[in-house]
Amino acid sequence: MNKFAAKPYLQRIWPEFGNDVDLSEFPFNVPAVRDLQQIEFHADVTFFVGENGxxxxxxxxxxxxxxxxxxEGGPMSIQLLDTLGERSALARHIRMSRSFKRPKYGYFMRAESFFNVATYMDKEIGASWSYGVPALHARSHGEAFMSVLLNKFRSDGLYLLDEPEAALSPNRQLAALRAIDQLVQQRSxxxxxxxxxxxxAYPNAKILAxxxxxxxxIAYEDTEHLAVTRDFLNHYPRRLEQLLAPDLDSD
Ligand SMILES: Nc1ncnc2c1ncn2[C@@H]1O[C@H](COP(=O)(O)OP(=O)(O)O)[C@@H](O)[C@H]1O
Ligand SMILES: [Mg+2]
Structure with missing residues (x-):
């Protein structure tokens, strides 16, 4: 990594677990946390993949x-009530190295709480957010997310997104990929x-499993996501037969 480059804004994180940390308790007992060494981020996109949990x-x-x-997620300026409890304990034990250049804009989207942030933005900030009408809540989850992505995300930004695809149709995922690429080209x-x-599949990226x-x-070609999806789509009649076959051991 060129340490004089403006990007990545967030270069690296590493843990500093002192004596006050109990490695047998959440969140420190989660294997990925307990064994955390350091994470070095890609200048453009870093993906986190892995099983649920x-x-x-x-x-x-x-x-x-x-x-x-x-x-609760949302733009850096939005500070909603802390509902994460112990989860925030980890934040106090994370150290980070950052670029000399700060991003001009930031947005953190938690999958579960997009609804809360949309409520806040509709109610408290209203028209000043210039999402246009209708308000975020009058749209579907996917429409609201695409609206934030297309209208709110700016150049020179740092964006943290948790499972953005949950809201998006396959076509919208393709549109999101394009929007992400344009922001990357504009120093995000x-x-x-x-x-x-x-x-x-986004090419200017690093995938961390x-x-x-x-x-x-891990390389894209080696991900389970590609292998399982491709295998299923190429052989779905046979795979469905196997998956849905009656369990001969039961009753
Ligand atoms: N507040 C909590 N208290 C205790 N355990 C939790 C809490 N939140 C999450 N966990 C557990 O921590 C593990 C990691 O959770 P999470 O980071 O949400 O997984 P992922 O996002 O990879 O699906 C899971 O086993 C989950 O059940
Ligand atoms: Mg999760």
Missing amino acids: SGKSTILEAIALALGFGV QFIIVTHSPILL FDGSGISE
Whole structure:
């Protein structure tokens, strides 16, 4: 990494677990957290992948908090009530190295709380957010997310997104990929938790896989996401037969 480059804004994080940390308690007992060495971020896009429960959201939220985002997600300036409890303990034990250049804009999107942030923005900030009409809540989750992505995300930004594909149709995922690329070309950096084989295909990226043995870099072609999806789509009649076959052991 060129240490004089403006990007990545967030270059690296590492843990500093002192004596006050109990490694047998959440969040420190999550394998990806307990074994956290350091994470070096790609200047453009860094993906976190891994099984449900492997600790991706825990680490993304800790990074967001350490950067100063509100725990409910949303733009850096929005500080909503802390509902994460112990999850925020990790943020206090994360150290980070950052670029000399600060991003001009930031946004943290938690999958679960996009609704709360939309409420806040509709109610408290209203028209000044210039999302246009109708208000975010009058749109579907996917429409609201695309509206934030297309109208609110700016150049020179640092964006943390937790499973953005949850809201998006396959076509919208392709549109999101294009929007992300345009922001990357305009000096933005992304850290994205995803299960989407479409988003993961983005070429200017580093994929970090979370598993029982920690966090390691993996090539797109080696991800389970690509292998399982491709196998299923290429052979779905046969795969469905196998999956849905009656269990001969039962009754
Ligand atoms: N508040 C909490 N208290 C205790 N355990 C939790 C809490 N939140 C999450 N966990 C556990 O921590 C692990 C990692 O969770 P999470 O980071 O949400 O996983 P991922 O985002 O990779 O699916 C899971 O086993 C989950 O059950
Ligand atoms: Mg998660």
